[in-house]
Amino acid sequence: MNNLIAATAVFLAIHLFISGTRLRDAIVGAIGEKPYMGLFSLLSLGVIVWMATAFNQAGAMPGSAADPYLYDLGAGARHAAPLIVAIAFLIGVPGLLTPNPTAVNREGLAGKAGVVKGVLRITRHPFLWGVALWSADHLTTNGDQAGVVFFGGFLVLALFGTLSIDAKRKRKLGPAWDAFAAETSNVPFAAILSGRNRFSAKEYFDWRFAVALLLFVGLLFAHVHIFGVSPFG
Secondary structure: OHHHHHHHHHHHHHHHOOOOOHHHHHHHHHHOHHHHHHHHHHHHHHHHHHHHHHHHHHOOOOOOOOOOEOOOOOHHHHHHHHHHHHHHHHHHHHHHHOOOOOOOOOHHHHHOOOOOOHHHHOOOOHHHHHHHHHHHHHHHHOOEHHHHHHHHHHHHHHHHHHHHHHHHHHHHHOHHHHHHHHHOOOOOOHHHHOOOOOOOHHHHOOHHHHHHHHHHHHHHHHHHHHHOOOOOO
């Protein structure tokens, strides 16, 4: 368990205290943007592999003395899980497939007209909110200590990551970012509910939605074969 806690702590530290902060700006100023991105990507991948390995070891026997249950939310949480993960996919996957100024190396889009469309009308951080929903859902169905540490780490990163990216983009883009942020919202549907934007079914229910739905259905039925756990409770 200590190995998983250490891996999760490092995972959060490199993202919350380096990426998106002024320390990142200083490192980029010293070595350049591309070398930084390459090194940070390798470091992130290595830590994720470390986390996954540590989780598989620590969570091998949920409910044991080494991995005790901290809570059990019951069958209701397990039955609701596929629906919540479906929503996560239907936000997160279109987010990956939609040009977005919050994405890596896409900052220049912030100053262009018509960039706010589709899922970006819902939130300017669709992928991270998809991760947040996915991890929160798994927290409700994995009450063992290893599950709480592992999925809790992803939830913390997803939520605080949206704030970190906003701060980083604002420092770099200035007025162009302010204009983009004025049309969008971090919290899903906040811009729509406040009247700063509107939902467009035509834009949202396109090929990106179809890809997300296919991926979700595929993983839903493959989950038990890949992870050894049925998503149907």
